[in-house]
Amino acid sequence: MAARKRASAPAAAPANAAATVSNGDKAEQKPKEASDPPIAPPKLGFILKLSLFLLAPYFYFFFYHYEIQQELQKSILINAALSLAGFFLTVKMIPVASRYVLRRNLFGYDINKKGTRQGTVKVPESLGIVVGIVFLVLAIIFQYFNFTADSIWLVEYNAALACICFMTLLGFVDDVLDIPWRVKLLLPSFAALPLLMAYAGHTTILIPKPLTQYVGVDILVHNIMQIGASIDPEKQQAHAFSIYLVQPLLATSLALLSYNWYPSSVFVGDTYTYFAGMTMAVVGILGHFSETLLIFFLPQVINFLLSLPQLAGIVHCPRHRLPRFDPDTGLLTGTKDGTVVNVYLRFFGKKKENSLCIHLLLVQAVGCGFCFFLRYLLTGWYK
Secondary structure, X not given: OEEXXXXXOOOOOOOOXXXXXXXXXXXXXXXXXXXXXXXXXXXXXXXXXXXXXXXXXXXXXXXXXXXXXXXXXXXXXXXXXXXXXXXXXXHHHHHHHHHHHHHXXXXXXXXXXXXXXXXXXXXXXXXXXXXXXXXXXXXXXXXXXXXXXXXXXXXXXXXXXXXHHXXXXXHHHHHHHOOOHHHHOOHHHHHOHHHHHHOOOOOOOOOOOOOOOOOOOXXXXXXHHHHHXXXXXXXXXXXXXXXXXXXXXHHHHHHHHXXXXXXXXXXXXXXXXXXXXXXXXXXXXXXXXXXXXXXXXXXXXXXXXXXXXXXXXXXXXXXXXXXXXXXXXXXXXXXXXXXHHHHHHHHHOOEOHHHHHHHHHHHHHHHHHHHHHHXXXXXXXXX
């Protein structure tokens, strides 16, 4: 939703301009730089309500429904405390980082507000770098509380952090250099090399049992269900390992969302999408539930399939495949571009941006719930 516009360099002075100044003359005063207005404050009230809604099932399973081993429970709670600290740190750091990226002309204009006053405001970009850095710091500190030097999980944990760090760096490079699509497709292969070299686990996919009474709607809930329902120590550790990465990811992402929610005062950039994608990938691989994880991404898979004709060059692909904004009505209209957003608008009609965001989040939640239930059903048929 952001079209970055780099500030042009100041024009060079004419060759015939008077440039000689004697040593005794008064020093030339530099014009003051126009300071950009501060970004809007975080929407913490909205984030609090959203967090309570999302985490209610997780808290129920963790504290009441299942009896979690005391050692695992202690590690998860330590990780949760660090994640909470990471949330507040991210909230504090984003305004600071936004000033720096604006100085380097890393900003964009909100295309979905083009033609209005808000469409002329510089919005700092690539703020996903803050989330990535805070996440990595939390994950490294957590090692002190949970892993010993001879832990069999330590090598894979550090390999996961190396992949995430590498991908975050590549995302930031993409934000700065605008890497072509054909190169972007190859980047995850290189970023995944540390995990490929260190991974020593089996390749069996752990699928939830079909008669499980409760079905989780996010990854945290799925992991805590598997820990509580399993008596296999390796399976419990694998899912606990996933929780150690998902909790700080969720906390730092919610902090970013407090600034990115409509109307957005910062843009996440490719840095965040690269970082979050790689984090979810290592969570699924090292937690041994990559097939279940793929189910959660059904809307994203559909979006990719819809985009293939344009990405492959069969159909013209514009730079921004976004809905068309009408500044008079404030409504978004779906275009012929192959994205879930445009297809949804073509089917259900014009909508305001904030309403569209909520609708798409509900589609994501319903899609995940349906596919997860379907996975349980299919498992029951074949096992």
